[in-house]
Amino acid sequence: MRRVAYVSAGVLAVAATGIAVLAQSGSGSESGSDITFLGEPVTAADIAAGKDLYAQSCAACHGAGLEGQPDWKRRLPNGRMPAPPHDETGHTWHHSDRNLFEITKNGVEAVVAGYESDMPAFGAVLTDAEITAVLAYIKSTWPERQRAAQAEVTAQDEGGS
Amino acid sequence: MKMIEPNFRPTRRAVLTAALGIGVLAALPGVARAGTGGANGSLAFDGDALLSAGGTLSTSTDGGATWSERALPGRVLALATHRDRPGRVVAGLAEGGVGFSEDGGATWRVGTAGLPDGAVNAVAIGSRDPDLIYAAIPGDGLYKSEDAGESWTLAMDRPWLDEAERDPLALVSVDLDTGMGGIWIYAGTETGLTRVPDCFCRWQDVQPGNAMDALVAGDAPPPENPLPAGEPVLSLASSPSSPERLYAALPSGLWASRDGGVVWTQIVEESASAVAVHPEDETYVAAIVGDALKLSRDSGMTWTAAAAK
Numbered sequence: 001m002r003r004v005a006y007v008s009a010g011v012l013a014v015a016a017t018g019i020a021v022l023a024q025s026g027s028g029s030e031s032g033s034d035i036t037f038l039g040e041p042v043t044a045a046d047i048a049a050g051k052d053l054y055a056q057s058c059a060a061c062h063g064a065g066l067e068g069q070p071d072w073k074r075r076l077p078n079g080r081m082p083a084p085p086h087d088e089t090g091h092t093w094h095h096s097d098r099n100l101f102e103i104t105k106n107g108v109e110a111v112v113a114g115y116e117s118d119m120p121a122f123g124a125v126l127t128d129a130e131i132t133a134v135l136a137y138i139k140s141t142w143p144e145r146q147r148a149a150q151a152e153v154t155a156q157d158e159g160g161s
Numbered sequence: 162m163k164m165i166e167p168n169f170r171p172t173r174r175a176v177l178t179a180a181l182g183i184g185v186l187a188a189l190p191g192v193a194r195a196g197t198g199g200a201n202g203s204l205a206f207d208g209d210a211l212l213s214a215g216g217t218l219s220t221s222t223d224g225g226a227t228w229s230e231r232a233l234p235g236r237v238l239a240l241a242t243h244r245d246r247p248g249r250v251v252a253g254l255a256e257g258g259v260g261f262s263e264d265g266g267a268t269w270r271v272g273t274a275g276l277p278d279g280a281v282n283a284v285a286i287g288s289r290d291p292d293l294i295y296a297a298i299p300g301d302g303l304y305k306s307e308d309a310g311e312s313w314t315l316a317m318d319r320p321w322l323d324e325a326e327r328d329p330l331a332l333v334s335v336d337l338d339t340g341m342g343g344i345w346i347y348a349g350t351e352t353g354l355t356r357v358p359d360c361f362c363r364w365q366d367v368q369p370g371n372a373m374d375a376l377v378a379g380d381a382p383p384p385e386n387p388l389p390a391g392e393p394v395l396s397l398a399s400s401p402s403s404p405e406r407l408y409a410a411l412p413s414g415l416w417a418s419r420d421g422g423v424v425w426t427q428i429v430e431e432s433a434s435a436v437a438v439h440p441e442d443e444t445y446v447a448a449i450v451g452d453a454l455k456l457s458r459d460s461g462m463t464w465t466a467a468a469a470k
Contacts, residue, residue: 073302073361075318075326081363094341094360112365153342 035136038097039158042136050137053130057122062086066141080118086138093146096157097135104131203396204437204447204454205240207265208247211437211447211467213454214240218266225447225456225467234260234269238282239331244401244440246291251310253281259296261310272310277301283329287359288336288344288401295346297329303348303357320348320355320364323391327351331397334359336404337421347422349394349409354387354422367422386424389413396435400443408446408461410436415448417461428461 035042055064061083062068068085076082084090092100102110105128107121122131139147202215213219214237219228237260239253252260258273259281279298287293292309295316305316319326331349339345339358347356347367357364369383388394388409396410407418415429415436431450439445444460447467454467 073315073318075321079321079324079326081318084362091341091360091362094343094358094362096340099340108363112363113368115363115365117363149342153340156342157340 033136033140035140037132037136037139038101040132042132046133047137047140049130050133050135050140053126053134054137057126058086058134061118066090066138076118078118080116083119086141088142088146092138093142093150094153095150096154097150098154098157100135100138101128101131104135202435202449203237203240203252204435204449205242205250206437206439206445206447207242207250208440210265211456212240212242212250212266214252214266220266221467225454227468231266233266234258234271238280239284240437241284241286241294241332242440243286243288243291246286249286249291249309251284251286251294253284253296255280255282257281259284259294259306259310270310272306272313274311275306275313276304283332283348285332285334285346288334288399288404293334295332295334297332297348299328303329303332303346303361317357317361317364320350320357322350322352322355327355330393330395331410333397333399333407335399335407335421336401345421347397347399347407349397351393352391354394354397354409356422369420369423384424386426388416388425395433398436398438398446400438400440402439402441403443406438406443406460408436408438408448410434410448415450415461429464 033042033044033047035047063085066086068090069082072082072084084092086092095103099111103119105121105123108117108119109115126134139150142150203213205212209222211221211225214233216236218231218233220231221228233252234254236255237252238255241251243249248263248265250262250266254260254271257278257280258271258276260269260271262269276296277298279301281296282299283297285295292307294306294310296304296313298304302315302319303317304313306313319328321327327350329348329350333347335345335347337345341358341360341362343359345356346359347354354367355364356367369385388411392411392413394409394411398408400406405419405421407422409416409425410433412432414427414431415433416425417428418425429448429450433448433450435449437447444458446457446461448455455464456467457464
């Protein structure tokens, strides 16, 4: 039941930040960033909101500095994998925007049928816009090499579907 | 048990896996490991040369008619070669470490930097990069070297199948796109086949490329015929000339797939322990069947025994 407990704790935390995010994006700041998500430009305000959402919803597992759980390449006693880093030392940047969105919204089993993991599905606790903001924030932390590689994977993914 | 959560949809495979789980545990045989059953247990093609290694290395350049013997840096549990690097032979050593030869097995160096102690029972060379080497250590995990064995790092823990971590017994880099900017590494384990993208995000079942789309669309799932559930996969081969063509050696026999491992058909019904495929000709296969080394020039339809070494 651990996962369920995490998710409901998440609901509370996110319900609180959701309001903050809306307030922030309503503040009229339209300054751009060089990040896109699913082909759409993302504003600096979205990224700032994504940073807050990350701290609230993701950092507990993926690390405040996106560093992942300790020893994240080693399986936990329950057979599942720990939360990997979201910085360039992990493998998040190998996934297309669409895949990252799917995983965050619907869990890893949404992209790998039958796969069991401790990654919660955030579809019930974050809006699509919030998921986009969080992932855009993660993307904004990557060095140029990882950004370029992930842009390529995203382009291939869109071409293929 | 699968936990209930808001978005959980049972999938056909999850249900199937759960249903098979019990039978699989009961049927788990005493695992025979490729390459440990006496001399000359691993096979590879180095160009046209056929290599067979165990306690010593035997090489044949005339399709198995005549053989010459070479010394090895230790007892070999697994071999790998690469189409674009003739002469390079990579060998997993029973005493630990990975042996490298650049001259078809005449001389060797052993790379251990960053590798923990313990037998290396499976090795593979990245299909798109002959300097990218993978090595599996039983009870530990999968290691990789990006500099042809000079240094090694942990890439990934062992795969999880049927409720436990499983040792890869065979590894092969399969030149099929993962959609994650890389290609797949397939592993034969003591309880079946699995694979991981070469970015090492997660071990996963082999599934048809469009399985997820079919699931979402509610369409009939694409056909699948996996290898026999729960059986060890002792050896794997994928030809760079036709990477979706795979061969697998199992106690039940030799199996082949033409679609990257989704649908398998049995091509030999006698116990097989090793298999290799020619780098330029996906129909030219060598296998250890029973105790004999056999060759096929027609994808395994007909076989001839190689001469005694």
